[in-house]
């Protein structure tokens with residue numbers, strides 16, 4: 368379970384050169400708060416620049432927050448510290464695979480970094496290859512992989528240590544209909560008791576994805592949580608019958 372309380376983050380942006388150089392402050396995240404339960408898919412839904420990636424990076428302990436806190440299974444996240452990382456699997460937007468390593472080596476290497484033995488990591492890589500239908504890819508080097516192949520490899524790598532909490536930044540970016548459908552089915556399995564009742568948190572700006580996949584939706588605009596609930600609850604809240612209309616009303620009204 369992930370609990371996010373009053374999270375905020377500023378960046379200092381530099382522009383120009385020499386005497387024209389100037390600095391400005393960007394408040395990327397102002398006040399994000401929500402909780403993501405086990406056995407559920409929670410979606411962070413927001414327009415470009417709303418603060419989704421910054422929020423996920425703070426949750427994943429990749430970036431320190433200015434204020435607020437994140438609890439993962441009751442343990443407070445501290446950027447750069449290991450305490451909560453064993454409990455999280457993170458798929459970032461930049462897939463970051465090693466091109467010269469095979470899919471299996473990319474996946475197993477992460478397992479070893481998480482303290483698994485080579486044999487354990489290899490066995491887990493094989494099990495994930497079965498679950499993600501990627502056996503044919505396993506011994507190929509990652510350079511030249513398609514978007515879908517990269518996503519599957521990066522997802523398997525994020526899950527190698529069987530984390531309870533799964534954080535995915537725009538996981539369907541660049542995927543075709545079939546790959547998106549396969550990912551959706553896999554996430555639905557992961558949240559089910561058979562898949563371990565995982566807590567799945569992902570960011571997106573695609574309405575359809577949210578409607579089909581999310582048990583809980585957090586609408587983010589201008590770095591703030593502006594509404595949250597089920598899709599049906601948000602439709603009610605906005606008094607709309609179409610989810611896109613509800614989103615626009617709740618995010619920008």
Ligand SMILES: Nc1ncnc2c1ncn2[C@@H]1O[C@H](COP(=O)(O)OP(=O)(O)OP(=O)(O)O)[C@@H](O)[C@H]1O
Nearest residue numbers: 378380393395413414415416417418419420421422
């Ligand atoms: N390292 C950084 N330095 C300066 N500004 C940043 C940095 N990272 C993010 N920002 C700014 O913070 C704001 C929120 O960015 P963020 O990437 O979190 O949004 P997002 O909701 O993920 O957007 P998108 O859907 O376009 O990926 C944007 O205005 C962005 O330009």
